[in-house]
Amino acid sequence: MTGDGGNRLMIIVPALNEEGAVGDVVREIQQAAPGTPVLVIDDCSADSTAAVARAAGARVLSLPHHLGLGGCVQAGYRLAFELGFDYVIRLDGDGQHDPRDIPRIYDALRQSGCQMVIGSRFVGGPQEFTSLARSWGIRFFRTMLRPILGRMVHDPTSGYVGVNREALALFSRSFPLEYPEIEALVVLQRRAFRFQEVACRMRPRQSGRSTITAAKSLYYIVHVLLGVFVNILKFERHRWRR
Amino acid sequence: MDRLSNVLSLFSLGLIVAVLSSLRRAHIRVEYSVSWLAAGLAMLILSRSQPLMSWLARMIGVGDPPLALIVAVLVVFLLVFYRFSVTVSTLKDANIALAQRVAILEYYLRSQHESRQA
Numbered sequence: 212m213t214g215d216g217g218n219r220l221m222i223i224v225p226a227l228n229e230e231g232a233v234g235d236v237v238r239e240i241q242q243a244a245p246g247t248p249v250l251v252i253d254d255c256s257a258d259s260t261a262a263v264a265r266a267a268g269a270r271v272l273s274l275p276h277h278l279g280l281g282g283c284v285q286a287g288y289r290l291a292f293e294l295g296f297d298y299v300i301r302l303d304g305d306g307q308h309d310p311r312d313i314p315r316i317y318d319a320l321r322q323s324g325c326q327m328v329i330g331s332r333f334v335g336g337p338q339e340f341t342s343l344a345r346s347w348g349i350r351f352f353r354t355m356l357r358p359i360l361g362r363m364v365h366d367p368t369s370g371y372v373g374v375n376r377e378a379l380a381l382f383s384r385s386f387p388l389e390y391p392e393i394e395a396l397v398v399l400q401r402r403a404f405r406f407q408e409v410a411c412r413m414r415p416r417q418s419g420r421s422t423i424t425a426a427k428s429l430y431y432i433v434h435v436l437l438g439v440f441v442n443i444l445k446f447e448r449h450r451w452r453r
Numbered sequence: 454m455d456r457l458s459n460v461l462s463l464f465s466l467g468l469i470v471a472v473l474s475s476l477r478r479a480h481i482r483v484e485y486s487v488s489w490l491a492a493g494l495a496m497l498i499l500s501r502s503q504p505l506m507s508w509l510a511r512m513i514g515v516g517d518p519p520l521a522l523i524v525a526v527l528v529v530f531l532l533v534f535y536r537f538s539v540t541v542s543t544l545k546d547a548n549i550a551l552a553q554r555v556a557i558l559e560y561y562l563r564s565q566h567e568s569r570q571a
Contacts, residue, residue: 223548270560270564271560272557273556274553274556275552275553275555278549278552278553282552282553284556285549285553286553286556289553289557290557293557416497
């Protein structure tokens with residue numbers, strides 16, 4: 212999938228202890244986007260995630276110690292930026308994101324000129340695989356973000372995103388490090404970057420457990436709210452200085 | 454009052470000795486020992502000087518000088534903890550950037566090795 216005019220796409224897959232799912236995810240990506248390089252970023256898994264991904268045909272970026280989701284994704288963005296890729300699509304290594312939606316995100320990235328395209332499980336109706344707690348959380352953040360972003364984002368916590376080179380340049384320099392999805396939207400909006408949502412399929416995870424447990428949910432909300440607030444303050448301060 | 458002052462003096466002396474000892478053994482870097490030494494010294498001076506403690510109590514509007522001493526100790530330690538939180542955050546950012554760079558360099562090395570073998 213080199214695209215018209217030689218545009219180059221890389222698929223990145225952050226993974227932590229996903230040996231049960233990552234091989235299938237890589238193979239599905241290769242079927243959905245033949246010829247596209249797949250980079251699995253192994254966040255220092257305790258299992259054989261890296262070996263399974265490599266055996267399935269992916270390139271592997273192995274982090275020397277656990278960095279968390281944001282640090283893991285940013286490492287992938289940095290490498291893709293250094294290698295000169297024009298577009299990067301990120302999907303999770305647990306199999307929840309359906310790789311058959313990659314062409315749709317890629318087309319939207321190239322045709323819309325948006326800096327980021329979000330694969331949304333709510334555009335085109337809610338999907339049955341979203342838990343009640345997560346649905347409520349998404350609804351809360353959707354409402355909170357609406358006045359900040361100036362528009363509705365149906366699925367602000369989605370990790371299925373594509374970025375173009377402009378966003379890649381920004382994220383390779385500065386990227387929210389712990390729970391990046393929502394903060395990244397605010398970072399883009401404050402820089403007048405554009406983003407859009409496209410409908411994507413979500414599936415139950417193929418193996419492993421979510422890193423966001425019930426006990427961590429409250430911390431997640433507080434952390435994300437603080438991160439959004441800090442990003443707004445940071446940007447406004449720069450604007451006033453200019 | 455006297456007992457509290459004595460306890461605090463002893464504690465301050467213990468802190469200063471511990472920091473100096475850690476410095477000598479290179480367990481703590483000089484730049485990070487300064488905050489603790491300053492805090493220990495401030496506590497020692499306050500706990501040994503009755504007029505200074507009474508002045509401090511008047512300044513912060515506390516009727517009881519020992520209470521003023523405890524408030525002062527709390528403020529000093531909060532400042533030291535804050536300084537170390539900033540330091541830890543800076544180090545964590547640097548550590549993440551370093552880990553990412555190491556991973557990327559390893560990736561390049563592996564790619565070169567594989568292309569040579571091919």
